Structure formats: C-alpha cells, structure tokens
Amino acid sequence: MTEISITNNPHRNGFVLGHRHFAVLHEKCLQKLNLITDSILGIQFGPFFKYGYTENCLEELNINLMFDNKDSYVFAFCAFEHLKILGIPHVIVKDNRLKRSTENDVSCSFCLPKTLEQLDFHSNVRSYNTRRIANLTILRWLNLKGVNMANVTLRDCNGTIYGIENLEYLDMSGFNCRVLSEHLISHFPKLITLIAQDGNLGIGLNTLKDASEFLKMNLDLKHIDLRKNSIKSLPDGFLNHSFRQKLSIILDRNNLQSLPNFPSKPNTFQLISLKYNRISCLSEDDMVKLNKIKPSNIFHRGNPIECSCNTLRFLK
Incomplete structure (x- = not known):
C-alpha cells in the first residue's frame, strides 16, 4: 500500500x-x-x-x-x-448545496462514493446544532456498513434516515433525542451495533407513541449501548422482538431504580450491564425474571443494593 x-x-x-x-x-x-x-x-x-x-x-x-x-x-x-474509508471531523464540513425543507430542518439528500464502507464523521467535542432531523436521504451508500456520528448534536431525532440499508454499525452518541421518531432507524434492517450514549433518551423514549416500533425492523441487533441517558425505565415493548442473536445491552450510569422492563423470553440476552444506577433492591419477581431469561453475564456494580439472604444468594 x-x-x-x-x-x-x-x-x-x-x-x-x-x-x-x-x-x-x-x-x-x-x-x-x-x-x-x-x-x-x-x-x-x-x-x-x-x-x-x-x-x-x-x-x-x-x-x-x-x-x-x-x-x-x-x-x-x-x-x-x-x-472505502473516510474519516473527517464534523467541524470542517460545510456544504451549502444541501437541499433543506426549512432553515432549521435537516431534510436533505447528499452523495458520497458508492464504494464507501466506513464513515467517521464524529466530533471530538459536543457540537450543539439548532437543526433537527426531518428526513435524510443518502445517495449511493449501498456498501456503507459503519457510521460514527458521535457528538454531532442535532436539536431532535424526530425523522427518518434513508439510503443506507446495509448499515451494521451506528454511533449516534450525543444526539439530542428528547423528541424521537419510531422510524428513525427503521431503514437499517442489518444493523448489528447501536451506540446511543448521552442522548437524552430517558426523555425521548417516553415520547414514543408505540415503543415497540422503534427496533421492530432491526432484528439483527446484537449490541445496544444506552449509557448516560437519564433512563428511569424502558417503555413497554421496547425490546419485545424476536431478535436473531442474543443481545448485549448496556444501561450503565442511568437513573434506574429497579430492574428494567426486560422481556421474559429465555435466550434473549447475552449480557446485561446495569452498573452505576440507583437500584437498591431486587424483588422476588425480578429474580424470577432474571432466572428465566438467564443472561450469560449481568453486571450490577455501583448500585446501592440492600443485602438480604435472597439477594445475596442470587448475586452469588
């Protein structure tokens, strides 16, 4: 080379x-x-x-x-x-040729090489943006498999992204997803890894009319990272899908006070990480559910869990 x-x-x-x-x-x-x-x-x-x-x-x-x-x-x-591989910080990109629906909406189409497989578009520092996602269409990106847009902070996530149907890896950490569309990532049917840290999803997930729609088309998912989103609970139906692989889900450093609303189906989870939340106790129902779904690994360090004979026996 x-x-x-x-x-x-x-x-x-x-x-x-x-x-x-x-x-x-x-x-x-x-x-x-x-x-x-x-x-x-x-x-x-x-x-x-x-x-x-x-x-x-x-x-x-x-x-x-x-x-x-x-x-x-x-x-x-x-x-x-x-x-095939393009790494370019968000801060130096400036293209006034984008077609936008309104001054503050990101509703546009743009083109990158059709051979592109990886795009690193992240910002090293959080870059606040007054624009919001409406509908984003990306042309000629059929080979694109990985996108890192961490810290490219848009005003909300109320839109849909089209044109990258073969995407397997997406980092949307730092997006301001206080307003969230059920169909934001619905056109990524091959998505395997979703990283969405520090994106106000604790608020955004509660704005969904039907939370079961959000991951409905992403059945190849294997890794979900939702750290630092001030999540107090997961909405009903959010993970209630027939995923093709066992899931690893990271919910570290949120505001969980009890076990999230995980589906009770066995063999759904490979790993569950709940580190540094506010979980103080595990109820009998929680322990029954965890015994039923049987994740290969569960991490709970940093929670103020009260010690009892039942929890001690379970945590061993």
Missing part, C-alpha cells in the same frame, strides 16, 4: 498540499492519505482527482485539520470512486 501521513507537524508553516512542490505525488497511485495536523492551511484536491478514476487508488482518506470556519472547504468526495 502506498501511504502518506502528515501528522503533528510542530511548525505552522502554511504549505498548501497540491502545490507544484508536491507534483511527485501526482504520479503515484496513493492508496491511503492521512492529513492530521494544524500546519496545513489549505488543500487543493484537483491534483488528486485522478485517483478517483484509477482502480485501487485512494481507498482511505483521513482528514483532521484546524481550518478556520471562513476557510472551510467543500469536498467533492463523490469524485473518489474507490474510496
């Missing part, structure tokens, strides 16, 4: 990648390019567009540059027809 990395340059010398001094790069079949530095003050992608039309060239592109907003670039990523 032909790889070039420009990282952690201590000198803010202001060179422009694409300058004639870098002409030698234009003759190479560059497969991986990492630009992670604050010394690059500009990028001219024109010289690299030839990689988009050359087989096996520029399959991975990682960009993390400290541009000022006024110097942000619109990247024509569709031109890179063989790109």
Whole structure:
C-alpha cells in the first residue's frame, strides 16, 4: 500500500498540499492519505482527482485539520470512486448545496462514493446544532456498513434516515433525542451495533407513541449501548422482538431504580450491564425474571443494593 501521513507537524508553516512542490505525488497511485495536523492551511484536491478514476487508488482518506470556519472547504468526495474509508471531523464540513425543507430542518439528500464502507464523521467535542432531523436521504451508500456520528448534536431525532440499508454499525452518541421518531432507524434492517450514549433518551423514549416500533425492523441487533441517558425505565415493548442473536445491552450510569422492563423470553440476552444506577433492591419477581431469561453475564456494580439472604444468594 502506498501511504502518506502528515501528522503533528510542530511548525505552522502554511504549505498548501497540491502545490507544484508536491507534483511527485501526482504520479503515484496513493492508496491511503492521512492529513492530521494544524500546519496545513489549505488543500487543493484537483491534483488528486485522478485517483478517483484509477482502480485501487485512494481507498482511505483521513482528514483532521484546524481550518478556520471562513476557510472551510467543500469536498467533492463523490469524485473518489474507490474510496472505502473516510474519516473527517464534523467541524470542517460545510456544504451549502444541501437541499433543506426549512432553515432549521435537516431534510436533505447528499452523495458520497458508492464504494464507501466506513464513515467517521464524529466530533471530538459536543457540537450543539439548532437543526433537527426531518428526513435524510443518502445517495449511493449501498456498501456503507459503519457510521460514527458521535457528538454531532442535532436539536431532535424526530425523522427518518434513508439510503443506507446495509448499515451494521451506528454511533449516534450525543444526539439530542428528547423528541424521537419510531422510524428513525427503521431503514437499517442489518444493523448489528447501536451506540446511543448521552442522548437524552430517558426523555425521548417516553415520547414514543408505540415503543415497540422503534427496533421492530432491526432484528439483527446484537449490541445496544444506552449509557448516560437519564433512563428511569424502558417503555413497554421496547425490546419485545424476536431478535436473531442474543443481545448485549448496556444501561450503565442511568437513573434506574429497579430492574428494567426486560422481556421474559429465555435466550434473549447475552449480557446485561446495569452498573452505576440507583437500584437498591431486587424483588422476588425480578429474580424470577432474571432466572428465566438467564443472561450469560449481568453486571450490577455501583448500585446501592440492600443485602438480604435472597439477594445475596442470587448475586452469588
């Protein structure tokens, strides 16, 4: 693999990648390019567009540059027809060509390479946004399997995302899901991992008219991470589905005071993690249910569980 990395340059010398001094790069079949530095003050992608039309060239592109907003670039990523992995912080993306229904709604269509398999679009710090999800359609993303959009905080999650039917991994941590649509992820039938930490789902889940609809189309799910959402309880029917694999569910650092409303079907759970909640006791019914569903592992550290003969015997 032909790889070039420009990282952690201590000198803010202001060179422009694409300058004639870098002409030698234009003759190479560059497969991986990492630009992670604050010394690059500009990028001219024109010289690299030839990689988009050359087989096996520029399959991975990682960009993390400290541009000022006024110097942000619109990247024509569709031109890179063989790109498989794209890492680009949310803060440097600025595309005024998106078609929006209203000023504050994210109801749009946009295009990335049809070969793309992984997109890392996360923000290192929480980026509050006044826009909300209405309906988002992503074109040509049939090969996309992993999306990380952590900390790209939208005003609510009351919408539906279309166009990535083969998605297997989604990190939507930090979304402000106080308002939540039953169909937000209903078009991800192959989703295996859902990470939604710190997203106000304790409020959002209670806004659902029918909580059983939320994961109804995601029967391949295997891992659900709902940490730090101020969840007090899970709504009826939320997990009451015939998942094809045993679930691992993480509910650490919420506001649970009792065992959540898990379905009673055996062989549903591989792992249940309830660490650092406010669970003070396990009732007889709770212990009967846990004995029935028989998760392979259950973690409860950090809860103020009262000691009794029954709970001690069960926790052993």
